[in-house]
Amino acid sequence: MLSQNSDITRLMNLANRFWKELSRPFVGRDEEALIITLAVITGEHIILIGEPGTAKSAIARRAADLINARFFKYLLTKFTEPDELFGPIDINALREGRYVRITRNKLPEAEIAFIDEIFNANSAILNMLLTIMNERIVYDGYNEIKVPLWTMIAASNSVPDDPELQALYDRFLFRHFVKPVSEDKWNSLIEACWRMEAGALENVERIMSIKDVMELNKAIFEVDLSGVKEKLLKLYAIFEDHGLHVTDRRKGKALKAIAAHSLVNGRLKSTEEDLMVLRDIVPRTIEEYEQIYSILLDEIKSVEKRIRELIEVQNNLRELKTFVNNLSRVDEHMPRLIEYLRSMDMIKDKLKKMAEETSNESVRAKALDVLNEVNEVRDLIKRKLGF
Numbered sequence: 001m002l003s004q005n006s007d008i009t010r011l012m013n014l015a016n017r018f019w020k021e022l023s024r025p026f027v028g029r030d031e032e033a034l035i036i037t038l039a040v041i042t043g044e045h046i047i048l049i050g051e052p053g054t055a056k057s058a059i060a061r062r063a064a065d066l067i068n069a070r071f072f073k074y075l076l077t078k079f080t081e082p083d084e085l086f087g088p089i090d091i092n093a094l095r096e097g098r099y100v101r102i103t104r105n106k107l108p109e110a111e112i113a114f115i116d117e118i119f120n121a122n123s124a125i126l127n128m129l130l131t132i133m134n135e136r137i138v139y140d141g142y143n144e145i146k147v148p149l150w151t152m153i154a155a156s157n158s159v160p161d162d163p164e165l166q167a168l169y170d171r172f173l174f175r176h177f178v179k180p181v182s183e184d185k186w187n188s189l190i191e192a193c194w195r196m197e198a199g200a201l202e203n204v205e206r207i208m209s210i211k212d213v214m215e216l217n218k219a220i221f222e223v224d225l226s227g228v229k230e231k232l233l234k235l236y237a238i239f240e241d242h243g244l245h246v247t248d249r250r251k252g253k254a255l256k257a258i259a260a261h262s263l264v265n266g267r268l269k270s271t272e273e274d275l276m277v278l279r280d281i282v283p284r285t286i287e288e289y290e291q292i293y294s295i296l297l298d299e300i301k302s303v304e305k306r307i308r309e310l311i312e313v314q315n316n317l318r319e320l321k322t323f324v325n326n327l328s329r330v331d332e333h334m335p336r337l338i339e340y341l342r343s344m345d346m347i348k349d350k351l352k353k354m355a356e357e358t359s360n361e362s363v364r365a366k367a368l369d370v371l372n373e374v375n376e377v378r379d380l381i382k383r384k385l386g387f
Contacts, residue, residue, distance in 0.1 A: 028181040041260040045152040050178030060114035060153040065204040072110035076120040118154040223259035224269040344378040
């Protein structure tokens with residue numbers, strides 16, 4: 001247990017800094033940086049699915065650098081041999097009757113690994129990958145060797161169709177579908193690419209250590225999930241109603257991701273916003289991803305949903321302001337204006353509460369912006385009424 005509040009606060013600050021620093025050099029990759037951050041905190045594996053050239057390899061490398069982790073990177077082909085990942089057989093030891101691999105600078109010594117085109121894994125590699133991901137062990141002859149692998153970050157251009165690869169796919173708690181950078185960010189993208197091509201690569205400074213990551217992993221279980229469990233169970237039922245099955249294991253492990261999301265956002269109590277991580281846990285395909293995202297937006301008080309609601313309130317306020325300004329005979333509309341005034345007081349209270357309780361700066365800023373407009377309309381109505 002982490003008994004000192006200052007320790008937990010320090011760790012939450014580190015987690016948030018890690019996320020921000022991870023995303024900083026990459027244009028339009030905040031979501032990818034967040035999901036990798038959650039994978040690192042939970043000690044789970046993540047697969048990034050998307051077309052080539054979307055910075056998957058670079059962001060994985062940076063994640064390892066930011067925690068000074070031992071890193072292993074490899075591109076799989078159908079012809080990749082186990083020795084290329086796990087190290088060659090030690091010939092001298094074999095002559096002595098011992099089956100030993102030379103694992104230096106190979107996957108068994110990595111703390112963070114990036115495996116590109118992972119679904120090219122052949123049957124010889126597949127079982128070894130499953131074992132190292134699941135149990136953090138490698139079988140070296142008759143010996144069972146524990147390995148330090150903390151998180152595997154994998155990449156693929158597509159979801160596997162081969163039934164033999166489904167077990168491997170299921171080992172990734174986080175399955176994120178990477179999209180190309182949106183058009184509104186193209187200018188920033190090409191400027192960043194130009195700087196990189198010119199060799200303007202910044203030095204990476206460590207944000208936290210592997211020890212800090214392990215402490216963050218323990219802090220997951222300090223998070224109060226009681227406020228979201230009922231909604232989570234409801235969401236699982238809704239997913240099933242839509243033909244979106246969630247395995248028992250995935251249902252349970254999702255709690256770690258939800259708690260980790262709370263920590264990254266500086267909270268020890270989960271809110272419905274944290275349930276948005278389910279969009280990177282439940283879907284198996286890009287079609288399911290879009291379906292899950294739509295359900296979550298409808299069911300959860302997410303950042304996107306709150307912003308939309310605030311914009312709607314803002315639009316209604318502006319229509320009301322125009323109506324009040326154009327009134328020529330106030331006495332005919334006095335009961336209606338008094339009712340509007342009462343409504344303004346209720347809206348004010350809700351906006352103040354939202355601004356105080358939200359952990360999202362965009363929501364807070366928008367709520368305060370709308371609150372100012374409420375006060376303006378409220379003062380206008382009072383002047384019209386002669387108050």
